[in-house]
Amino acid sequence: MSSRIPMTQEGYNKIREEIKFLEDVEMPKIIEKLAAARSEGDLKENAEYHGQREAQGQLQAKINQLKTKLANATIVDPAKVPKDEIAFGATVKLLDLDLDDEETITLVGAGEEDYDHGKYLITSPIGQGLLGKRVGETVGIQVPAGTLNFKVLEISYSGLE
Numbered sequence: 001m002s003s004r005i006p007m008t009q010e011g012y013n014k015i016r017e018e019i020k021f022l023e024d025v026e027m028p029k030i031i032e033k034l035a036a037a038r039s040e041g042d043l044k045e046n047a048e049y050h051g052q053r054e055a056q057g058q059l060q061a062k063i064n065q066l067k068t069k070l071a072n073a074t075i076v077d078p079a080k081v082p083k084d085e086i087a088f089g090a091t092v093k094l095l096d097l098d099l100d101d102e103e104t105i106t107l108v109g110a111g112e113e114d115y116d117h118g119k120y121l122i123t124s125p126i127g128q129g130l131l132g133k134r135v136g137e138t139v140g141i142q143v144p145a146g147t148l149n150f151k152v153l154e155i156s157y158s159g160l161e
Contacts, residue, residue: 004074006088006122007109012073015111019066022059030056069110076109079157086130086155088122093154097138102153107131 007015030052037049081087091106107122107130120127126148129141138151 003072005069005072005110006074006076007069007111008077008089009075011109011111012070012075015066015070018111019063019070022063022066026059027056027063030059073110081157083157084134084155086133086152089157090130091156092130092152094150095153097149097151 034049034052034056037046037052040046040048043049076088081089086092086107088107088109091104093102093104095102103118105118105120105126107127108119109122113119113121113124122128122131125143126141129139129148130150130152133139133152135152135155138149141148141150
């Protein structure tokens with residue numbers, strides 16, 4: 001997975017802060033619990049010890065995943081994207097042609113996604129399907145649940161600082 005991951009400086013900083021928290025706060029807690037469990041004797045039948053080893057491995061995997069995101073990050077300045085088509089940082093008002101319902105989404109980078117609040121990763125199927133579209137265009141986007149059909153109603157770039 002060596003493809004570039006677009007994100008704003010804010011998203012990059014958020015991921016960096018999360019890594020620091022996991023390494024400086026969460027990992028020491030697990031190491032402390034691991035040492036306490038180890039001191040209880042026989043490790044073969046020590047469920048607490050094995051549980052903490054698993055938690056340590058999962059936390060390290062998450063840290064590694066976040067570091068990979070940063071290593072592959074491409075910082076995008078939303079002020080430099082074209083304003084007449086959907087690109088990184090766009091807030092898009094869409095008409096769902098199947099449900100006859102309007103929704104507004106913002107295309108964001110890694111670390112900024114929040115699907116409950118309409119912030120979709122630009123690398124998601126919906127993000128990729130909308131890239132380059134203009135006001136008035138319709139688009140069918142393949143997602144695991146089927147095809148979503150949208151009409152682009154508005155494009156703005158005021159959603160990102």
